[in-house]
Structures are given as structure tokens and as C-alpha cells.
Amino acid sequence: MNLPSNVEILRLLSDAFGPSGHEDDVREHVSQLIEPFVDDIRTDALGNLIATRKGTSDKVLMLDAHTDEVGIIVRYIDDKGFLRFAKIGGWDDRLFAGHRVTLRTAKGKFYYGVIGMPPPHITEGDKKAIAAEDYFIDIGAKSRREAERRGVGVGDVGTLAYPFSEIAKGVYIGKAFDDRAGCVLLIATLAALASGKVRTPLTVKANFATSEEVGLRGARVAAFGIAPDVALALEGTIGADFPGIAPEKCICSLGAGPAISVMDRTMVFPRRMTDFLVACAKAAKVPCQIKMPAIGGTDAGAIHQSRAGVLTGAIAVPCRYIHGPNSLLLWKDFESSLALTFQAVRRIHTLIE
Numbered sequence: 284m285n286l287p288s289n290v291e292i293l294r295l296l297s298d299a300f301g302p303s304g305h306e307d308d309v310r311e312h313v314s315q316l317i318e319p320f321v322d323d324i325r326t327d328a329l330g331n332l333i334a335t336r337k338g339t340s341d342k343v344l345m346l347d348a349h350t351d352e353v354g355i356i357v358r359y360i361d362d363k364g365f366l367r368f369a370k371i372g373g374w375d376d377r378l379f380a381g382h383r384v385t386l387r388t389a390k391g392k393f394y395y396g397v398i399g400m401p402p403p404h405i406t407e408g409d410k411k412a413i414a415a416e417d418y419f420i421d422i423g424a425k426s427r428r429e430a431e432r433r434g435v436g437v438g439d440v441g442t443l444a445y446p447f448s449e450i451a452k453g454v455y456i457g458k459a460f461d462d463r464a465g466c467v468l469l470i471a472t473l474a475a476l477a478s479g480k481v482r483t484p485l486t487v488k489a490n491f492a493t494s495e496e497v498g499l500r501g502a503r504v505a506a507f508g509i510a511p512d513v514a515l516a517l518e519g520t521i522g523a524d525f526p527g528i529a530p531e532k533c534i535c536s537l538g539a540g541p542a543i544s545v546m547d548r549t550m551v552f553p554r555r556m557t558d559f560l561v562a563c564a565k566a567a568k569v570p571c572q573i574k575m576p577a578i579g580g581t582d583a584g585a586i587h588q589s590r591a592g593v594l595t596g597a598i599a600v601p602c603r604y605i606h607g608p609n610s611l612l613l614w615k616d617f618e619s620s621l622a623l624t625f626q627a628v629r630r631i632h633t634l635i636e
């Protein structure tokens with residue numbers, strides 16, 4: 284099988300367009316990549332891509348990674364052709380100034396613009412923060428009519444888009460490692476199950492989830508449909524080991540291996556699940572770290588509350604600057620996260636026997 288390398292898959296998926304609710308590009312790529320490895324693929328009403336690998340047991344392991352990324356949506360076009368936007372998902376409003384945006388029309392045509400900002404020559408003494416709704420996107424149109432003639436309209440969605448790049452050996456930057464890094468973990472796990480490198484008696488249901496960034500919406504309904512016995516959410520999370528962050532606020536660090544969740548804003552993880560994942564990292568001979576509790580959230584938060592409750596864990600690749608246009612990760616963290624995921628999939632049936 285001629286699967287591209289995991290780096291190439293991360294490039295493909297990070298560069299793909301997929302603000303929450305508009306994940307079709309990502310879904311299409313993932314679907315083509317996993318097709319040789321699974322018995323069945325379907326897309327549900329909310330756009331979740333659900334793939335099944337039948338095991339010898341009827342018990343079900345759900346593996347989840349979300350396909351959406353934070354984005355923006357056009358909410359108004361003024362007479363001069365400038366676009367106003369609203370946020371899709373969690374953004375720091377300070378971040379928008381001066382960035383390039385890629386947007387898509389209702390008909391699926393991409394167009395580009397810049398989030399305008401007056402230069403310092405005329406803002407001296409006026410340094411107050413700007414709210415997202417006060418920024419504007421300049422698409423080089425002279426009027427609303429011209430913008431509309433190009434197919435631009437209220438409701439178009441976009442991203443702050445920069446290409447995936449290797450900036451030093453094993454160091455990558457790209458726009459959507461949250462959570463395309465998790466998607467690559469999941470694709471590589473399906474490939475390893477197909478090749479026999481990873482074996483489990485469980486039936487594996489892989490959910491490439493939609494709309495995580497706007498409230499775990501895809502995973503919630505997918506978990507109901509899948510009715511798993513045990514689940515793992517695979518993520519890209521908040522690496523915060525950089526200047527200006529006090530050690531007691533450093534959620535996790537790059538180079539220290541996968542981050543294992545014990546508690547976030549959506550879930551308190553069962554001790555036996557976190558102990559299990561730490562033991563799996565040890566067995567796989569890779570480092571791991573406990574993600575600082577009480578911050579952020581993952582699809583695990585929705586999955587564990589599904590139906591009568593699901594034993595759920597979360598593994599994440601540390602990525603700096605998520606929810607920005609350029610996140611950064613170390614490939615060695617990806618590799619150790621993958622080794623932990625493999626080991627967890629091999630042994631997780633022992634938790635539900």
C-alpha cells in the first residue's frame with residue numbers, strides 16, 4: 284500500500300480547509316486515505332466520518348479526532364467592499380491584525396484577503412485592543428456590488444491560512460495542528476491495525492469528528508450512534524513552554540511526549556484510565572506528561588457522557604500556538620504520541636473485560 288508518510292499526511296490535512304461545520308475538504312482527504320484499512324465508512328448527518336474495523340469481539344473501542352479548526356465567518360459587507368466577520372471557535376481578538384485569510388464562497392470558490400489595520404504612523408497614542416467585530420477584511424473590492432459579483436457573501440467561512448513548513452529538522456509549523464495532528468494519529472492507527480502491527484480483539488470505530496471547536500457537537504452525536512464500551516480522544520493540545528508563561532501556567536511542554544488528560548473543563552478522567560495510559564507510555568518506552576488540569580477540553584468530554592456513560596481517555600500531541608495561524612510541533616512528540624496510542628489500543632480491552 285502506497286500511503287504517504289505521516290509528515291506528508293499532516294501537511295495535506297493541516298493545509299486543508301475546515302472551519303467548524305465546513306470540514307468537507309478534510310473529510311474527503313481522510314476518507315481516501317483510510318479506505319484501504321477499514322471494513323466500512325459512512326458519514327452521518329452532522330458530517331462525522333465514521334469508519335469501522337471489525338474485531339473478534341462485539342465490544343467497541345471508539346477512537347476520535349476532530350477534523351474542524353477554528354475559523355471566521357463573514358457577517359456583513361459594507362458599501363466600500365470591506366468584510367466584517369465573526370469568530371468560529373475560541374480566538375484571542377488581538378491575534379487577527381494584519382493576517383492573511385482564505386475564504387470560500389457559497390459555490391466553493393476560494394478567495395483571499397488581508398485583515399486590515401492602520402499603520403503606526405496614524406495610530407500613535409491610540410493602542411487600545413480591537414474586538415473581533417471591529418476588524419475588517421480587505422479583499423481588494425471597490426464596493427459591495429463588486430464583492431457580490433465575485434460570489435462573496437454573508438455566511439462565507441474562512442481561516443487564517445499559512446502553509447505547512449519544516450522550519451528545522453523535525454520541527455513543523457502549520458495552521459491546524461489542533462486537531463489535524465490527532466487525525467494523523469488516528470489514520471496511522473488504522474493503518475497499523477490493517478497491517479497487523481497493532482492488534483486488538485475489539486471492534487474499532489474511528490470517528491473523524493466535526494464541530495469540536497464550537498462545543499464538541501460532532502463527537503456527541505457520533506458517540507450516541509457508535510455506543511462504545513471504551514473510547515480515546517486524540518488531540519493536539521496547548522504546549523505553553525515559551526517566554527512569558529510562568530511554570531505554574533505551562534499546560535504542557537514540547538519535547539516531553541504525549542500529554543495525558545486527568546481533568547479539563549469538560550471532564551474528570553477516571554484514575555484507572557489515566558494510570559493505564561501512563562503505564563502504556565512506559566511499556567512503549569516513550570516519555571509522557573500529565574496535562575495541567577482544569578484547562579481546555581476535548582471530545583472526551585462529550586463521549587464520556589454519552590448514553591449510560593463511557594470509559595474515556597485523552598492523548599494529545601503538544602503543539603504551541605494553537606488557535607492561531609501557525610502552530611508548532613516537534614515530530615518526536617508526534618512519534619511518541621503514536622507509540623502511546625498503539626500501545627493503548629493493544630491493551631485497552633483489558634479495561635473492559
Ligand SMILES: [Zn+2]
Nearest residue numbers: 461462518519
Ligand atoms: Zn482540538
